[in-house]
Amino acid sequence: MRIARAFLVAALVALSGACRLPDVQPFADATLQLRTAAVSSGRAISDDIGRVVEHVEGDDAAKAKAKKAHEDFETAWKARNAALSAMVDYSNTLVDVASAPKDSGKTIDGLVGAVTKLSGGVGIPLKVAGEVRGVVMDAAKFITAQIETVLAQKALDGAMRKAQPIIVRISEKLVEDLESMRKLAQDCAGVERNSLAEKYGDFDGYWNHFEPSLLKFEPVNADAAALDRQVKLAQALADAEPRKQERDAAYEKMEARLAAQLELLGATSAACEAWAQTHAQLATAVANNKRVDVQALVSAGNEIKGLVERVRGL
Amino acid sequence: MSKKQWKKLSGFEAWNKELALLLDQAHAAADGNDDTARRAIARDLTDFVNASWPNDDAIKELDQIALATSNALLLQNIGDRVRELTARTGEYKRLTKDISGVTESIAETASALRMESITKAIQSTTAAVQSLKDLSAALGDAPTDKALAKKLTDAIDAIETLRTQVAAVI
Numbered sequence: 409m410r411i412a413r414a415f416l417v418a419a420l421v422a423l424s425g426a427c428r429l430p431d432v433q434p435f436a437d438a439t440l441q442l443r444t445a446a447v448s449s450g451r452a453i454s455d456d457i458g459r460v461v462e463h464v465e466g467d468d469a470a471k472a473k474a475k476k477a478h479e480d481f482e483t484a485w486k487a488r489n490a491a492l493s494a495m496v497d498y499s500n501t502l503v504d505v506a507s508a509p510k511d512s513g514k515t516i517d518g519l520v521g522a523v524t525k526l527s528g529g530v531g532i533p534l535k536v537a538g539e540v541r542g543v544v545m546d547a548a549k550f551i552t553a554q555i556e557t558v559l560a561q562k563a564l565d566g567a568m569r570k571a572q573p574i575i576v577r578i579s580e581k582l583v584e585d586l587e588s589m590r591k592l593a594q595d596c597a598g599v600e601r602n603s604l605a606e607k608y609g610d611f612d613g614y615w616n617h618f619e620p621s622l623l624k625f626e627p628v629n630a631d632a633a634a635l636d637r638q639v640k641l642a643q644a645l646a647d648a649e650p651r652k653q654e655r656d657a658a659y660e661k662m663e664a665r666l667a668a669q670l671e672l673l674g675a676t677s678a679a680c681e682a683w684a685q686t687h688a689q690l691a692t693a694v695a696n697n698k699r700v701d702v703q704a705l706v707s708a709g710n711e712i713k714g715l716v717e718r719v720r721g722l
Numbered sequence: 723m724s725k726k727q728w729k730k731l732s733g734f735e736a737w738n739k740e741l742a743l744l745l746d747q748a749h750a751a752a753d754g755n756d757d758t759a760r761r762a763i764a765r766d767l768t769d770f771v772n773a774s775w776p777n778d779d780a781i782k783e784l785d786q787i788a789l790a791t792s793n794a795l796l797l798q799n800i801g802d803r804v805r806e807l808t809a810r811t812g813e814y815k816r817l818t819k820d821i822s823g824v825t826e827s828i829a830e831t832a833s834a835l836r837m838e839s840i841t842k843a844i845q846s847t848t849a850a851v852q853s854l855k856d857l858s859a860a861l862g863d864a865p866t867d868k869a870l871a872k873k874l875t876d877a878i879d880a881i882e883t884l885r886t887q888v889a890a891v892i
Binding site for chain 2: 457460463464467470473474476477480481483484485487488490491494495497498501502504505508559560563564566567570571574575577578581584585588589591592594595596598599601602605606609610612613614616617
């Protein structure tokens with residue numbers, strides 16, 4: 409019996425390379441992250457256009473244009489969210505199929521437990537029952553898992569071949585969208601910058617005009633009138649300092665938000681391409697029974713996770 | 723005149739002339755298809771507002787014209803980009819339908835595989851029974867072997883009963 413067991417173990421080891429499925433879980437995780445990034449990007453741009461509506465409040469024609477753009481963007485973005493939700497469903501189903509062989513092992517484990525109980529019930533010595541159970545059930549379990557793996561492989565292969573051109577197309581469209589959104593973010597920031605220029609324009613002109621005079625002033629040989637003028641100017645600028653700080657903070661906030669959005673949009677775009685490439689590699693790996701390196705996709709996912717949190721924080 | 727030279731400008735006439743040049747460029751950009759050019763002129767107009775001096779009523783009027791023109795260029799860009807996105811929406815709907823179709827077909831396979839695993843599990847008990855029968859046949863006539871053979875037969879009966887019960891469930 410020990411020889412049979414050793415032979416069986418050797419056979420299992422030899423056969424174990426015959427059929428295996430790549431780990432599709434990282435792809436499913438990345439698809440979910442991509443959806444989160446796209447949803448966050450869409451939300452950020454929608455908020456930007458919403459702010460544009462507020463910034464052009466006094467101009468009815470401009471406000472009407474901005475409102476229409478906001479509504480149209482919201483409607484258009486729903487279709488992207490729906491497409492990415494469908495992709496999440498697809499990737500989860502891939503995981504479901506790939507895990508079926510493991511689940512069948514659990515089903516057999518349940519039966520092995522029941523058989524053991526019955527063996528004990530009829531009084532077979534435990535040592536014999538254990539060995540019989542070990543050899544026969546291990547073999548049965550392995551063979552079943554192999555059959556399941558082959559069936560899962562065929563199912564995955566067929567589905568992933570069909571899905572690949574769709575995924576490539578969705579990825580291409582998303583990259584185009586993200587480029588449009590990169591421009592939208594810049595243009596919305598431009599309107600916000602105009603709003604700040606309107607709010608602080610007086611102040612900027614005043615500050616820009618007098619600050620250089622103050623800095624360039626040479627007190628040596630200056631007459632009393634010039635000195636008095638400089639003292640008054642220095643005091644005026646010192647009085648204006650709190651407003652300058654408020655102005656600088658407003659600009660910094662707007663520029664920081666724009667920078668974070670552009671970074672997220674760029675990283676999401678790169679992740680889209682990595683996502684479609686990884687799916688192609690997974691499809692090839694399933695068809696050719698090979699392993700696939702998903703590290704690039706995992707890294708891209710981790711990067712956008714951090715960026716999403718940053719954009720949400722702003 | 724470059725923006726660096728704006729520091730030398732002062733008074734309505736000089737700034738008015740500068741704004742006229744920017745408005746010409748803005749009109750050309752608005753008529754063209756280059757969103758980058760529009761964005762650049764829009765930014766120049768914003769910078770005009772920050773740089774113009776002194777901030778008297780006449781200059782403030784120029785600033786208002788500059789801001790309205792800058793916003794108009796940016797809104798033109800925003801409208802164009804949203805139209806681009808809207809134009810691609812139809813294809814997303816088709817692609818969503820396509821990928822949902824693939825998901826449905828593979829989900830059916832996943833369900834079939836799970837049923838298959840139960841079937842295979844039952845078959846595995848058949849293999850177990852056969853192995854126990856082979857073991858039983860290989861035993862000799864010694865009294866201890868006979869006792870073991872009896873226990874093996876009981877085990878086979880029990881496993882077959884189990885298999886029948888599992889098969890009845892599915």
